[in-house]
């Protein structure tokens with residue numbers, strides 16, 4: 001399954017926006033993945049992201065869902081960003097109605113996606129057979145209810161992925177026998193970056209640097225994560241008016257210049273690449289973002305002996321939440337959702353690092369073998 005099963009290209013009627021739906025594989029006619037909106041989105045990127053989703057569902061032990069992704073090349077901060085998203089979803093509606101389940105990703109909000117799907121009477125996308133399955137319909141109701149619940153002041157859906165990444169980072173750090181109170185730098189302070197920072201801090205790590213779309217803020221003694229979260233905006237941007245006097249502000253491009261033990265990219269793709277991977281100072285990189293390391297960057301990290309935890313191992317929280325609740329795999333409570341994700345992220349991370357160590361190989365290669373998707377079905381019509 002090297003090639004995507006289906007690629008659909010879209011040109012907006014009202015703006016210069018362009019978009020793609022890529023289905024990497026279907027399992028019993030079903031696939032899941034979020035929609036990314038960013039000016040840099042390309043077809044190739046959406047294909048890579050859809051592939052990563054397919055691996056993620058395998059790592060998430062899903063027996064029901066393949067990987068897909070939506071991508072829109074447009075400014076997510078533009079005043080008409082929601083209208084562009086709406087028109088993209090309308091164009092993709094025949095696929096969505098057949099069982100291609102699109103959610104949110106960088107630059108889009110799940111509420112906005114659901115608003116459009118509800119407007120057209122689709123709700124959460126399901127295949128024809130799922131729509132007739134009472135267990136799945138009950139699962140949808142539970143999932144809808146859980147979307148409105150909170151944990152540690154985050155909406156559950158905004159916490160699941162970041163928490164999972166934090167559990168994966170903690171497991172990997174312990175596997176390396178790292179010292180307590182290790183230092184962490186995080187790129188991105190949106191849904192994933194902020195909740196990951198919160199959980200890492202809660203587990204005793206010191207967050208010494210965070211970057212967002214505007215700036216990098218650092219502090220050797222550790223940043224006040226709760227305060228930064230309380231004052232960030234809906235685009236995951238920190239508010240410098242609430243920074244402490246001990247903080248240093250720098251351009252966000254300096255994020256690799258900060259000393260740390262663990263580096264967590266939680267924003268864009270290919271941010272560690274052939275031009276900057278030699279600058280990574282951390283001993284461990286945990287991929288909270290999807291595909292944050294380019295092939296060239298990967299080669300350099302591998303040569304330098306830096307450990308990594310693959311994206312599809314660390315950031316499967318949201319897809320596991322969806323699958324586990326909709327298909328009735330766990331008790332539908334916020335704590336059960338988090339406990340389930342913790343168990344899975346820790347287990348997969350440990351197995352990944354253990355296999356790689358025993359085979360004396362780079363984790364990326366081991367991960368691609370361990371979690372390769374095996375099913376490729378057709379759309380259910």
Ligand SMILES: NC(=O)c1ccc[n+]([C@@H]2O[C@H](COP(=O)([O-])OP(=O)(O)OC[C@H]3O[C@@H](n4cnc5c(N)ncnc54)[C@H](O)[C@@H]3O)[C@@H](O)[C@H]2O)c1
Pocket residue numbers: 104105106107108157161187188189190191192193211212213214235236237252266267268269288289290291315316318
């Ligand atoms: N939301 C999820 O549940 C989820 C699940 C799995 C994977 N992911 C992946 O995690 C990553 C982040 O997703 P999100 O949902 O948190 O997005 P988001 O839109 O909520 O936040 C994105 C963050 O990235 C920051 N950012 C943008 N450009 C930047 C730059 N040049 N330098 C530093 N920071 C920059 C933004 O300011 C913001 O803080 C993406 O790769 C996404 O595919 C998200």
